[in-house]
Amino acid sequence: MKKSILPLLMSFFITSSALAKVTIREQILEILPSDLSSIKSGDSRSDIESRLSSKISKKDKPDTLYLNYFDEKNDVSIGTEAGKFSYLYVELPQSLTESKKDLFESIVGQLSTEQKKKMAQDQEKKISHQKGRYIIIDLPEEGLKLEFSNNEKKLLHSMIVFPKEKK
Amino acid sequence: MKTLLLILTLSGYAYAQHDNCSHSHHPELDGLADIAKQVEWEAVSDANVRSAPCTKKTPYTADEMTSWLKNHQSPMVNSKKIHGISFEGESAENLASFEHLTTFKTFFGDADPKEQKKFNSKCKKVDCAVKEIFGPKIGVQLLFMHQKFGMNGSHLITNHRSSWKSSELDTVLLSLSDFPSGILPAEANRPLTHFKRGYLPGYASENVIANASIEVFDLWDEQSPESKRYALVHELGHNLGGLAGGADENSKWLKMSGWVKETKVVKGEKVTEFKATKPETIISKYGFTNPAEDFAESVAAYRYNPKKLKSVSPEKYNFIKEVIFDNVEYTSADACTNPKRLSDDYVKKAEALVSSWQPSPQDIKNIASKCSATAITELASKGTVRTNSSTMKSCYESAFNAQAREVAKGAFKNNPNKDFMNVILRNAKIKPLSASKLSGLVQSAQPIHRDLLRSSLKQGLMGDTAIGPDAKNSDLQYFYQAVPNSIGFNPFSKRADFQKIAVRAVAEMNNNGSLRRWVDMDFSESEINDELNWLVQ
Numbered sequence: 001m002k003k004s005i006l007p008l009l010m011s012f013f014i015t016s017s018a019l020a021k022v023t024i025r026e027q028i029l030e031i032l033p034s035d036l037s038s039i040k041s042g043d044s045r046s047d048i049e050s051r052l053s054s055k056i057s058k059k060d061k062p063d064t065l066y067l068n069y070f071d072e073k074n075d076v077s078i079g080t081e082a083g084k085f086s087y088l089y090v091e092l093p094q095s096l097t098e099s100k101k102d103l104f105e106s107i108v109g110q111l112s113t114e115q116k117k118k119m120a121q122d123q124e125k126k127i128s129h130q131k132g133r134y135i136i137i138d139l140p141e142e143g144l145k146l147e148f149s150n151n152e153k154k155l156l157h158s159m160i161v162f163p164k165e166k167k
Numbered sequence: 168m169k170t171l172l173l174i175l176t177l178s179g180y181a182y183a184q185h186d187n188c189s190h191s192h193h194p195e196l197d198g199l200a201d202i203a204k205q206v207e208w209e210a211v212s213d214a215n216v217r218s219a220p221c222t223k224k225t226p227y228t229a230d231e232m233t234s235w236l237k238n239h240q241s242p243m244v245n246s247k248k249i250h251g252i253s254f255e256g257e258s259a260e261n262l263a264s265f266e267h268l269t270t271f272k273t274f275f276g277d278a279d280p281k282e283q284k285k286f287n288s289k290c291k292k293v294d295c296a297v298k299e300i301f302g303p304k305i306g307v308q309l310l311f312m313h314q315k316f317g318m319n320g321s322h323l324i325t326n327h328r329s330s331w332k333s334s335e336l337d338t339v340l341l342s343l344s345d346f347p348s349g350i351l352p353a354e355a356n357r358p359l360t361h362f363k364r365g366y367l368p369g370y371a372s373e374n375v376i377a378n379a380s381i382e383v384f385d386l387w388d389e390q391s392p393e394s395k396r397y398a399l400v401h402e403l404g405h406n407l408g409g410l411a412g413g414a415d416e417n418s419k420w421l422k423m424s425g426w427v428k429e430t431k432v433v434k435g436e437k438v439t440e441f442k443a444t445k446p447e448t449i450i451s452k453y454g455f456t457n458p459a460e461d462f463a464e465s466v467a468a469y470r471y472n473p474k475k476l477k478s479v480s481p482e483k484y485n486f487i488k489e490v491i492f493d494n495v496e497y498t499s500a501d502a503c504t505n506p507k508r509l510s511d512d513y514v515k516k517a518e519a520l521v522s523s524w525q526p527s528p529q530d531i532k533n534i535a536s537k538c539s540a541t542a543i544t545e546l547a548s549k550g551t552v553r554t555n556s557s558t559m560k561s562c563y564e565s566a567f568n569a570q571a572r573e574v575a576k577g578a579f580k581n582n583p584n585k586d587f588m589n590v591i592l593r594n595a596k597i598k599p600l601s602a603s604k605l606s607g608l609v610q611s612a613q614p615i616h617r618d619l620l621r622s623s624l625k626q627g628l629m630g631d632t633a634i635g636p637d638a639k640n641s642d643l644q645y646f647y648q649a650v651p652n653s654i655g656f657n658p659f660s661k662r663a664d665f666q667k668i669a670v671r672a673v674a675e676m677n678n679n680g681s682l683r684r685w686v687d688m689d690f691s692e693s694e695i696n697d698e699l700n701w702l703v704q
Contacts, residue, residue: 073418135274153410
């Protein structure tokens with residue numbers, strides 16, 4: 001096969017750059033079962049309710065659906081705003097995240113020094129007796145907020161997933 | 168006055184995780200007035216701590232600590248320079264401890280050369296160096312605390328910390344000794360530090376004694392020795408609950424007090440409300456806050472006030488007995504002297520499982536692939552990787568021993584608490600795989616792993632990245648994307664290493680195929696195979 005000419009190489013470089021940028025979100029979403037990871041911006045509350053009906057534990061609040069998904073403790077919440085999907089909160093069982101032990105290192109390795117500094121400062125301001133239990137990685141450009149256990153295992157404990165175009 | 172201060176202190180803890188909640192309102196207490204009247208603010212009193220059986224009554228002496236340290240070192244044959252000090256004839260344990268005690272790390276665990284202290288010392292031994300740096304008594308206390316309990320009390324490891332006083336460390340060490348032997352260390356290097364004296368961090372209120380990081384504040388200093396001990400055991404309860412498979416937030420624990428939790432996201436922040444529907448099973452008012460506080464209070468009560476916990480909730484008592492205290496009970500001196508440990512029973516069954524373990528070829532492949540990241544690092548730094556190198560053999564051995572420990576957990580497969588046994592199993596002394604069995608497994612893993620590495624890298628070299636004689640370094644920085652995850656880890660995390668490998672491989676194939684470059688054709692499959700046979704041996 002002949003080598004690509006320069007414009008084709010450039011388009012590959014640009015495409016690859018774009019692919020590299022979404023990788024963190026893709027890395028995270030691939031951990032979730034498909035019925036959760038496939039929820040997207042524009043999905044209506046009624047669509048979401050019908051797709052996940054067997055897991056719903058509570059739906060009396062107009063802006064939140066609660067699910068017993070992995071465990072019987074409302075471990076998933078789905079937020080809606082004006083009847084449309086606005087966030088997904090998932091608390092992950094350790095049995096699922098044990099196999100992703102290098103995830104923390106992988107994510108932190110992709111952060112800039114400035115990002116890490118800001119996140120550290122934000123967490124220093126948190127008011128809680130349980131401060132230090134978790135490390136929070138806030139990635140607004142990815143529409144993600146991740147919570148990792150602050151112990152030697154550094155397992156992913158929970159995630160908030162926002163629609164990609166919205167913080 | 169002290170009681171009032173403690174009540175004020177503990178009331179400062181009792182807020183749910185609301186960002187917009189006033190600290191003075193406790194919705195979890197609404198409707199619980201009658202029960203609340205009968206429940207103490209705290210699970211443990213000073214008198215409980217004083218009368219608790221099997222507690223060490225006097226601080227560790229220098230002789231006790233030095234003797235323990237001496238008896239727990241591997242051969243003193245290592246030399247290493249750490250932060251300006253050249254150690255000779257030292258043990259691996261001492262060197263590791265010294266490095267942990269003196270290395271500054273940022274919040275995310277990165278080194279920071281600007282904050283890192285360098286030392287100017289003539290000491291050749293760690294014992295000498297820690298005394299010089301921390302003080303003659305504190306140095307030994309910190310070294311002992313780190314190696315025996317896995318706790319790092321150094322003020323040098325992060326910002327805004329003050330040195331412990333020796334008398335304070337006496338109390339800290341006594342608290343740590345209140346857990347059964349072998350429960351700690353639960354981690355290799357857990358910070359347990361004193362926040363900067365005279366200051367409060369932005370996140371703390373004046374009522375905070377300590378937190379789950381584990382940090383203690385000035386208010387801890389003002390407590391009685393018994394209250395200090397209780398506070399630390401409470402914080403360790405949080406730590407151990409998390410390490411024990413999330414025992415303190417699992418539905419099993421939640422059901423014991425009928426905890427209902429609802430989490431939503433408000434202005435981008437997680438907000439969780441908790442409500443206990445069986446408040447009569449909660450040991451203290453502080454425990455009403457949320458399931459994690461309920462757990463930590465229950466751990467402290469198990470240790471110092473076990474009869475009360477048992478009467479309030481036999482279910483919680485039995486759960487904590489197994490997953491945190493390894494079946495050691497403290498209801499009397501007899502109960503905790505020479506107890507029958509759950510982990511002893513486990514060891515016998517586990518060793519039987521391990522000795523009969525015969526991994527399949529697929530098992531061996533999965534285990535060996537845990538060393539793929541190590542192989543890629545080797546390959547990037549040295550230009551080739553040999554699956555029979557000492558680095559790779561050591562990695563395979565660790566991976567097989569780690570898998571053997573997973574197999575060993577099968578000894579608990581019928582135990583209803585099997586998901587929460589990490590803490591009691593961590594230090595269980597299971598005989599590792601025999602040397603001959605381990606050697607056989609490593610030998611069978613080497614060719615399997617070699618094939619896996621070669622095939623994964625081949626997919627990269629032959630992939631859509633159009634690797635060819637004209638490939639530039641900038642073309643190759645996304646080489647990792649064509650390497651499949653089946654290599655055993657996410658290639659993204661080592662993308663720089665993969666680029667080095669691709670650059671070197673292309674240069675090498677260029678050198679070997681100069682005619683091919685002249686006619687501007689991609690490398691052939693056989694050229695790539697030849698290169699891979701050289702890269703991975």
